[in-house]
Amino acid sequence: MSTESTVSQKLDALMALQKIDSQIDELLKIRGDLPEEVRDLEDELAGYETRIGKFKAEIEELNQEVVKGKAGMKDSEKLIKKYQEQQNNVRNNREFEAISKEIESQELDIQLFEKKNRETLFRVEKKNIEISDIESRMLGRKGDLEAKKAELDSIVSESTEEEKKLRVGRETAEAKIEERLMYSYNRIRQNSINGLAVVKVRRGACGGCFNQVPPQRQADIREKKKIIVCEHCGRVLADVEVIEELVAPTKTKA
Numbered sequence: 001m002s003t004e005s006t007v008s009q010k011l012d013a014l015m016a017l018q019k020i021d022s023q024i025d026e027l028l029k030i031r032g033d034l035p036e037e038v039r040d041l042e043d044e045l046a047g048y049e050t051r052i053g054k055f056k057a058e059i060e061e062l063n064q065e066v067v068k069g070k071a072g073m074k075d076s077e078k079l080i081k082k083y084q085e086q087q088n089n090v091r092n093n094r095e096f097e098a099i100s101k102e103i104e105s106q107e108l109d110i111q112l113f114e115k116k117n118r119e120t121l122f123r124v125e126k127k128n129i130e131i132s133d134i135e136s137r138m139l140g141r142k143g144d145l146e147a148k149k150a151e152l153d154s155i156v157s158e159s160t161e162e163e164k165k166l167r168v169g170r171e172t173a174e175a176k177i178e179e180r181l182m183y184s185y186n187r188i189r190q191n192s193i194n195g196l197a198v199v200k201v202r203r204g205a206c207g208g209c210f211n212q213v214p215p216q217r218q219a220d221i222r223e224k225k226k227i228i229v230c231e232h233c234g235r236v237l238a239d240v241e242v243i244e245e246l247v248a249p250t251k252t253k254a
């Protein structure tokens, strides 16, 4: 006999792995949607952080515009002062008028700067309001997250030791199964709602999909000469469960 395991041993290994996986599934089921809800809330909060960051950068830019506007106003004021001094030394009316035009133009510029700055500051204000809206929403969400996390932590801590043991057991069980078989096992499990890839024949039916397994096939399964899968669902049929032929005790006369 070669060192390769027999079909019977392979089936035993698969059954052992299935048993562990079903227990892990059960543990994870208790955690329910909590892990996902926690992740969703974390994503949502991260999204808010990003938006706030974007708004703050925009506010920074707008404030720079205001600073530029103020500098522009100062320049115009300086020019006006300079022109007014020049007006004191004009030689004629025409020169005076020309300088007056310059002054008017600068005054107009100042008004434009003021208008633009008012608008910019209004936009800054709006963005600040949006930020505080988001921040108050975040506060609520953070509360939700803390609660969900605490709930999840308590569930996880209750089952964490058990899960660790199961995971170690799973590794040991997996090590006994050849890669190709492991691949099929994982594939079947992924496609199965109940996470069952290896089942027994029960009352003449596949334990996974409950379709009938023909008697000859059942006999082949019992022999364990090769790995047989359910022709309906593809699950590995590891064994045929022996059901004790219980004869119900009848109260009526024998």
Ligand SMILES: [Zn+2]
Binding pocket: 206, 207, 208, 209, 210, 211, 230, 231, 232, 233, 234, 235
């Ligand atoms: Zn089946």
